[in-house]
Amino acid sequence: MSTSENRGEYLESGEPSGLAPDERARLDDVRAVLADPVIWEVPPEAVADWIRTATVGSGSGYRSRWTWIAAALILIVSTVSVVLLTMDGPSSSAVATIPMAGTDLAREASGSAGLIPTPNGWAIDFEVSGLPPAELGTYYQAWVNNGVESVSVGSFHMRGDRPTSIGLWSGVDLHDYRTLNVTLQTEGEGELSSGILMMTGTAPEFDRSPDG
């Protein structure tokens, strides 16, 4: 078997180094991958922010006694903006909760939405149960509302492994948009609300602290 030295040399230069043809072929595949732009793409920073929020918000397994410490540690090892956030105090846990109930169209549905402020917007950790899977060609859309207008915060379909938590995201201040609605939408019928209301809930007013 060739050593890493021989293989490394071939990977670097493509020059034969006493390697068997099939081994050179496999190394040529790796060389082609190294030249492929897909390998060098990085995911958007927003993905990391959302995942950090989702893992802290749901707290699967590690329970609440140490959750705020874990939240601060995750933020510290992340971006500069996140470090600044931790310097302002713990703020990656929910500052308010919206109790959610099903309408006549989804009587068995219930849940709650934790509202979590972040530097780039509000993460909404939507725990839901009893909402049936959206049929193919349809999906659920979540909206926050301030009594005047509705703003979309994400869509989902519930056809997977029956998640207990849906991650939503708001670019508007949830101190003002305290009502969360879930409508049933049909694919291809545009981005406006269908008006088919499946679930709704409103949070009581909550403090406008520096972190929330």
Added chain:
Amino acid sequence: MARDQFVRFSEGDPDAAAALYEQYGGAVFTVALSILDNRELAADATQQTFVKAWKSAGSYDPTRPFPPWIYSIARRAAIDIWRAEKHRDLNTASEETEIAETPPGIEHAWQRFEVRTALNDLTEEEREVIRLTHYDGYTHSQAAEVLGVSVGTVKSRSHRAHRRLAALLAHLLDE
């Protein structure tokens, strides 16, 4: 990623989950992009992968290799999105069509995942010289000029980087 990190992840430690994303987020994104060929959809798939992994952390056996586990979740997430997009584009409801078709980029996804994971195990300097020479197509002299170091330094880094990469990918190359 240290072994105890996998154990803590399986126990639901958010800190370990964050470290896991730091280590494998790029590789998962590579899988998603290979299959979906769309950055926005690949970002969605990456997000879904880590949330699903997090939700399933209790079912992960830390004595078993982690990369194949996270890869299978990523692959599934990307395929699901690909099929949903295809269904929307074609406006068909054929269950047989959905089951039979797989994305064209899937055959290369595992190899790309492995290479990306191995690249992540290199130092920043080693990764940089590999990118400059393979992806950007620079010679050692050109890479030295870009990096602001001597040609000898580039050659040394390149030699070390490729040898380490070959060692990290030995399981792929031994097939």
